[in-house]
Amino acid sequence: MPEGFLKPALAGFQPYLPGEQPPDGEDWVKLNTNESPLPPSPRVVEAIRQAADDSLRLYPSPTAAPARIAIAKHLGLQPDQVTLGNGGDELIEMCFRAFAGAGDRVAYPTPTYPLLDPLCRIHEVEPSTHPTELPWELPPSLGPDPAALKFIVNPNSPTGAFFARAAIEAVVVASAGVVVIDEAYVDFAPHSALSLLPSHQNLLLLRTFSKSYGLAGMRIGFAIGSRGLISALDSVKDSYNLDRLAIVAAKAAIEDEDHHRRIVSAVIEGRDFLIQELTAMKFDLVPPAANFVFTKPPANADHVASALRERRILVRHYDREPIAGWLRITVGTRQQHERLIVALKEILS
Numbered sequence: 272m273p274e275g276f277l278k279p280a281l282a283g284f285q286p287y288l289p290g291e292q293p294p295d296g297e298d299w300v301k302l303n304t305n306e307s308p309l310p311p312s313p314r315v316v317e318a319i320r321q322a323a324d325d326s327l328r329l330y331p332s333p334t335a336a337p338a339r340i341a342i343a344k345h346l347g348l349q350p351d352q353v354t355l356g357n358g359g360d361e362l363i364e365m366c367f368r369a370f371a372g373a374g375d376r377v378a379y380p381t382p383t384y385p386l387l388d389p390l391c392r393i394h395e396v397e398p399s400t401h402p403t404e405l406p407w408e409l410p411p412s413l414g415p416d417p418a419a420l421k422f423i424v425n426p427n428s429p430t431g432a433f434f435a436r437a438a439i440e441a442v443v444v445a446s447a448g449v450v451v452i453d454e455a456y457v458d459f460a461p462h463s464a465l466s467l468l469p470s471h472q473n474l475l476l477l478r479t480f481s482k483s484y485g486l487a488g489m490r491i492g493f494a495i496g497s498r499g500l501i502s503a504l505d506s507v508k509d510s511y512n513l514d515r516l517a518i519v520a521a522k523a524a525i526e527d528e529d530h531h532r533r534i535v536s537a538v539i540e541g542r543d544f545l546i547q548e549l550t551a552m553k554f555d556l557v558p559p560a561a562n563f564v565f566t567k568p569p570a571n572a573d574h575v576a577s578a579l580r581e582r583r584i585l586v587r588h589y590d591r592e593p594i595a596g597w598l599r600i601t602v603g604t605r606q607q608h609e610r611l612i613v614a615l616k617e618i619l620s
């Protein structure tokens with residue numbers, strides 16, 4: 272849309288730019304958007320097939336009830352402690368709607384998920400950013416910040432670093448507002464902040480089916496927290512934010528824990544292989560706790576990313592400081608890693 276039509280508060284607006292999605296079926300090695308290298312559970316695919324029938328003429332459950340109940344059961348929570356979204360991204364946006372009004376502060380450590388900056392602009396809130404000195408340590412200034420809403424992505428993206436539970440809890444305790452821990456990548460990390468939920472009414476966790484369940488294409492995420500926070504999110508959500516196919520997919524996915532475990536183990540094994548190969552090629556690495564590695568090549572990162580793209584290999588490169596020299600590479604299949612390594616050796620020779 273021409274900028275002239277945007278509301279004045281969005282003058283000069285820089286939207287979030289998702290990673291490149293080449294057309295399906297082309298021979299790309301796609302390691303740029305942290306999708307699962309393995310497909311979803313066959314039980315999910317079958318559930319979607321079964322649900323694709325005449326009932327599609329009817330609206331879905333506005334509360335995504337079957338999925339909510341299944342997720343709550345899986346996590347040992349009550350259904351009113353869970354709500355779902357059209358991907359984790361929609362839940363992040365719902366947090367802005369529910370917890371931060373125009374002029375409020377929204378705080379987060381940087382660098383982190385680049386969706387937060389444009390959401391601050393859209394909701395006319397003041398971003399309160401806290402630069403991270405060491406990727407795996409939360410900035411001490413984050414806890415005392417009087418923001419209405421705080422986000423901590425853990426493990427963080429794009430760095431892949433994991434913040435210790437005690438550091439997370441210290442921020443939650445020091446905060447009067449809502450603290451959201453975005454756990455999109457937590458299944459690949461040592462542990463979640465789930466055990467903190469019963470003792471903190473202002474803590475909300477966000478999860479997604481896009482990474483460790485192989486369902487990025489279905490757009491399903493969920494939030495868990497106190498009844499008060501969940502009902503606040505429910506009160507601002509779109510009426511039917513999950514479609515019928517997404518609801519059955521979410522239920523089937525959470526109920527197939529064996530398949531989920533298989534994806535997680537394969538990714539962790541692949542990550543170890545990638546770390547070993549990149550270290551041997553003199554890449555710097557942040558110790559990764561997610562399904563990607565954040566790595567500094569021994570050459571210009573922009574050049575390396577472009578040269579990989581010429582070979583139909585996509586990785587993520589951010590052209591902004593302080594991460595301009597770094598690449599984020601999603602853990603893929605063994606075959607994809609082999610193509611990546613051959614290409615990197617060629618580019619760096």
Ligand SMILES: Cc1ncc(COP(=O)(O)O)c(C=O)c1O
Nearest residue numbers: 358359360384428455479481492
């Ligand atoms: C940190 C972080 N949070 C949330 C998401 C949202 O994922 P989705 O909207 O696919 O559930 C992503 C996706 O890449 C992410 O990196």
